[in-house]
Amino acid sequence: MTAKPMLSVENLSVEFKTRNGIVPAVCDVSFAVQKGETVGIVGESGSGKSVSAYTVIGLLDDAGRVSSGTTNFDGVNLTESTESELCDIRGREISMIFQNPRAALNPIRPVGRQIEDVLRRHAQATRQNARTRAIEMLKKVKIVDPEHRYWSYPFELSGGMCQRVMIAIALACNPRLLIADEPTTGLDVTTQKATMDLIKDLTQERHMSVVLITHDLGMAATYCDRIVVMKKGKIVEAATVNDLFSNPQHPYTQKLIAASPGPNSCLEDLNAIPDEMVDVENVVRMPASPKPKTFPNDKLLEVIDLVKVFPKSSGQIKHRWPWAKTDPTEHEFRAVDGISFKMRRGESIGLVGESGCGKSTTSSMLTRLLDPTSGSIVFDGEDIGAIPAEKFARMAQRTKIQMVFQDATDSLNPRFSVIDAISDPLKRLKGMRNGKDIEDKVRELAARVGLPEHLLRRFPHQLSGGQKARVGIARAIAVEPQLLILDEPTSALDVSVQAVVLQLLDQLRRDTNMSYLFVSHDLNVVRLLCDRVIVMNRGQIVEEGMADDVLRNPQAAYTKTLIEAIPKVHAGLRD
Amino acid sequence: MIQFLRHVRYVMSENPVTVAAFVMFAIIVILALFGPWIVPYDPLASNMRIALSPPNWAHPFGTDQLGRDVLSRVIASARLDLGIAVSAVALSFLIGSALGCSAGFYGGWTDRIVGRVSDTIMAFPLFVLAMGIVAAMGNSIENIIYATAIINLPFYARVSRAETYIRRNAGFVHAARLSGNTNARILATQIFPNILPPMMVQISLNMGWAVLNAAGLSFIGLGVRPPDAEWGIMVAEGATYIISGEWWLALFPGAALMLAVFCFNLLGDGLRDMVDPLRRT
Numbered sequence: 123m124t125a126k127p128m129l130s131v132e133n134l135s136v137e138f139k140t141r142n143g144i145v146p147a148v149c150d151v152s153f154a155v156q157k158g159e160t161v162g163i164v165g166e167s168g169s170g171k172s173v174s175a176y177t178v179i180g181l182l183d184d185a186g187r188v189s190s191g192t193t194n195f196d197g198v199n200l201t202e203s204t205e206s207e208l209c210d211i212r213g214r215e216i217s218m219i220f221q222n223p224r225a226a227l228n229p230i231r232p233v234g235r236q237i238e239d240v241l242r243r244h245a246q247a248t249r250q251n252a253r254t255r256a257i258e259m260l261k262k263v264k265i266v267d268p269e270h271r272y273w274s275y276p277f278e279l280s281g282g283m284c285q286r287v288m289i290a291i292a293l294a295c296n297p298r299l300l301i302a303d304e305p306t307t308g309l310d311v312t313t314q315k316a317t318m319d320l321i322k323d324l325t326q327e328r329h330m331s332v333v334l335i336t337h338d339l340g341m342a343a344t345y346c347d348r349i350v351v352m353k354k355g356k357i358v359e360a361a362t363v364n365d366l367f368s369n370p371q372h373p374y375t376q377k378l379i380a381a382s383p384g385p386n387s388c389l390e391d392l393n394a395i396p397d398e399m400v401d402v403e404n405v406v407r408m409p410a411s412p413k414p415k416t417f418p419n420d421k422l423l424e425v426i427d428l429v430k431v432f433p434k435s436s437g438q439i440k441h442r443w444p445w446a447k448t449d450p451t452e453h454e455f456r457a458v459d460g461i462s463f464k465m466r467r468g469e470s471i472g473l474v475g476e477s478g479c480g481k482s483t484t485s486s487m488l489t490r491l492l493d494p495t496s497g498s499i500v501f502d503g504e505d506i507g508a509i510p511a512e513k514f515a516r517m518a519q520r521t522k523i524q525m526v527f528q529d530a531t532d533s534l535n536p537r538f539s540v541i542d543a544i545s546d547p548l549k550r551l552k553g554m555r556n557g558k559d560i561e562d563k564v565r566e567l568a569a570r571v572g573l574p575e576h577l578l579r580r581f582p583h584q585l586s587g588g589q590k591a592r593v594g595i596a597r598a599i600a601v602e603p604q605l606l607i608l609d610e611p612t613s614a615l616d617v618s619v620q621a622v623v624l625q626l627l628d629q630l631r632r633d634t635n636m637s638y639l640f641v642s643h644d645l646n647v648v649r650l651l652c653d654r655v656i657v658m659n660r661g662q663i664v665e666e667g668m669a670d671d672v673l674r675n676p677q678a679a680y681t682k683t684l685i686e687a688i689p690k691v692h693a694g695l696r697d
Numbered sequence: 698m699i700q701f702l703r704h705v706r707y708v709m710s711e712n713p714v715t716v717a718a719f720v721m722f723a724i725i726v727i728l729a730l731f732g733p734w735i736v737p738y739d740p741l742a743s744n745m746r747i748a749l750s751p752p753n754w755a756h757p758f759g760t761d762q763l764g765r766d767v768l769s770r771v772i773a774s775a776r777l778d779l780g781i782a783v784s785a786v787a788l789s790f791l792i793g794s795a796l797g798c799s800a801g802f803y804g805g806w807t808d809r810i811v812g813r814v815s816d817t818i819m820a821f822p823l824f825v826l827a828m829g830i831v832a833a834m835g836n837s838i839e840n841i842i843y844a845t846a847i848i849n850l851p852f853y854a855r856v857s858r859a860e861t862y863i864r865r866n867a868g869f870v871h872a873a874r875l876s877g878n879t880n881a882r883i884l885a886t887q888i889f890p891n892i893l894p895p896m897m898v899q900i901s902l903n904m905g906w907a908v909l910n911a912a913g914l915s916f917i918g919l920g921v922r923p924p925d926a927e928w929g930i931m932v933a934e935g936a937t938y939i940i941s942g943e944w945w946l947a948l949f950p951g952a953a954l955m956l957a958v959f960c961f962n963l964l965g966d967g968l969r970d971m972v973d974p975l976r977r978t
Contacts, residue, residue, distance in 0.1 A: 489875060491871055491874060515874055516877065516879065524875055525871075525875055528868070532867055532869065533868030533869050534868075534869055534872075535869040535890075535891065536891060537891055550876050597872065
């Protein structure tokens with residue numbers, strides 16, 4: 123650590139010009155990256171971690187401006203370099219992996235060509251050998267059949283493969299520093315593990331330095347040597363992984379660590395109140411009522427041999443003459459392939475699996491937004507699976523099953539204020555007409571989910587992620603459902619907000635004795651809220667059991683890989 | 698409301714072109730509304746003694762072959778031209794977006810029929826189609842409005858179909874369905890308000906075309922008939938006098954027409970920024 127650092131950022135401040143004047147995004151940030159070292163920058167959204175990285179590589183957009191400080195890369199002052207100097211450095215010396223690999227790749231160019239582009243730009247390959255070099259890179263990032271994949275377009279590849287191609291592009295010119303900006307957001311846990319392991323192997327092999335930007339403390343703990351914690355544009359703590367986790371100094375770091383669910387933490391441990399919600403603290407922390415008793419024989423929901431078949435998209439079908447006989451099963455994709463389970467009243471079940479396993483299709487069928495192909499859904503003694511989705515919207519049972527959506531932003535109409543959004547189900551399903559009654563009820567619901575009253579007139583874009591999640595929950599519980607389906611309600615939220623929302627959901631369940639079906643990919647989160655879990659893979663149930671049993675002692679091989687792949691926060695405490 | 702005004706002020710201050718467009722728009726609207734009371738002379742009163750006099754202090758825009766004041770006629774035309782444009786655009790916006798929204802939302806046969814009908818309309822040279830409609834249905838102002846509305850229909854249908862299509866599986870649509878809304882209600886209360894911003898741009902551009910279209914039809918002698926004042930007719934009548942040096946007859950109504958169309962084209966972007974809360978950068 124005595125050597126001169128590869129990258130040093132000194133007193134960097136960045137500000138953005140907006141309509142409300144100049145907003146500082148990064149304030150007086152200093153950190154250094156040594157050769158061969160992996161530094162994690164951890165923080166919640168809006169903490170300025172991405173902006174710092176973009177500044178280093180000179181990709182700040184027009185509204186942003188470096189107001190003070192310098193960034194030094196191996197003796198070159200990056201903040202004072204001209205654009206053409208930066209162009210030479212980018213890709214050859216410093217390269218970057220972006221958040222959304224599919225968006226970062228050019229959709230109309232074969233991926234192999236895109237690797238060639240960067241090689242040719244930095245004169246690392248000639249026209250003659252560019253192709254072989256590109257295929258070599260594809261091989262290095264462990265893409266099967268690289269000669270063939272060279273010609274693939276990004277849309278033909280899965281998210282994980284796109285990210286591998288991005289890594290290949292980033293590492294093609296043997297840069298000395300790699301900046302990875304949330305490289306695994308949107309990827310499944312197992313893919314995430316594979317991608318991160320790949321980055322780790324390739325960078326270690328080349329003695330590269332890595333700056334890993336992430337919101338996931340577990341991932342930073344697993345893959346970094348040192349961690350810099352950022353909050354609101356400032357560095358609050360910088361320490362080695364071991365020190366940070368065994369002895370966090372700053373209260374914010376402590377809070378962040380406390381809010382990350384681990385395999386052993388329980389809901390009460392996650393005591394995190396984000397600053398914006400301090401004023402509703404008392405609402406969230408009501409004295410816990412005793413856990414509701416579940417009635418073993420009182421079935422609320424029984425799903426019997428549920429199947430959903432989608433026609434394959436035409437791209438996947440081999441084109442033949444229309445009159446040629448085809449096997450019908452060849453044209454179908456069985457998203458949900460005969461699943462059965464039972465749910466008792468007041469119970470909460472977690473439905474876990476990776477993307478494409480059919481968990482969202484299942485929840486859509488249970489909410490009756492989608493018609494099943496076959497099988498039945500017996501809810502409260504009645505087979506609601508047979509009622510067409512269109513008709514179900516008008517029936518009384520509609521009030522009994524409600525849903526909280528994955529993306530709180532997407533699930534709120536941008537033109538409806540909070541009060542309109544929450545009152546919509548009251549008007550439609552409860553037939554409430556009196557404006558005064560509706561408003562009282564909305565206020566009551568808002569208080570219940572801890573939404574301050576002055577936010578009721580706001581529109582979704584004026585709310586934070588956590589507040590939007592609360593609106594979604596308030597809307598779902600407005601009609602007092604018996605079954606609430608939670609479709610990854612916290613996946614888009616920061617850890618500390620996630621902790622608060624989970625506590626809120628737990629509190630609501632205790633108060634109202636609703637049943638939850640919690641759909642998620644994160645076993646640790648599911649464990650906190652659910653009594654039982656169902657693990658799904660490729661449309662089928664692979665394992666079912668009590669949450670703690672499944673997590674501690676998984677039986678199915680798939681569950682084991684799933685649990686293995688979760689990055690562990692407390693891995694930081696290696697000994 | 699105060700918030701909205703503040704927002705309007707912000708949009709204006711960001712973009713001086715928008716301010717210019719809105720000022721011009723305000724002038725045109727005032728002329729259209731209060732034209733008959735503003736005009737210095739009766740636009741229809743002829744006075745042969747001063748026929749074809751060039752612009753002077755008494756008649757800033759000069760007089761025409763019958764001695765009518767060109768300025769008064771240009772002002773009086775604003776009401777007629779704007780009236781035709783507004784009613785035609787309103788008609789095609791209502792029908793076009795209703796068709797387009799249902800095509801985008803329901804898909805299937807609705808989509809196919811709406812799509813093919815608008816393709817068929819688009820297949821004609823639009824101005825010739827408008828001419829044909831007016832010629833076939835009879836030479837009246839209502840028919841000009843219908844013809845203009847029909848040729849603009851496909852644009853609204855297409856924009857609204859595309860915008861609806863990308864929103865029909867949005868989370869808030871599912872959420873509305875869970876709240877017990879029927880399809881028709883989801884379309885009307887959830888999706889339609891959200892497609893308004895891109896439609897605003899279309900409306901504004903279309904206003905320009907509609908004005909031009911109405912003027913064009915009158916120019917070739919369809920629709921508005923003399924002695925009514927209308928920009929297209931005035932240009933048509935004035936055109937014959939350009940050769941003998943009486944340029945003011947065609948220039949002033951032509952300039953008014955050009956400015957009106959220009960103003961509507963500029964207006965679009967500003968209008969979208971104002972209507973769409975999300976584009977508040």
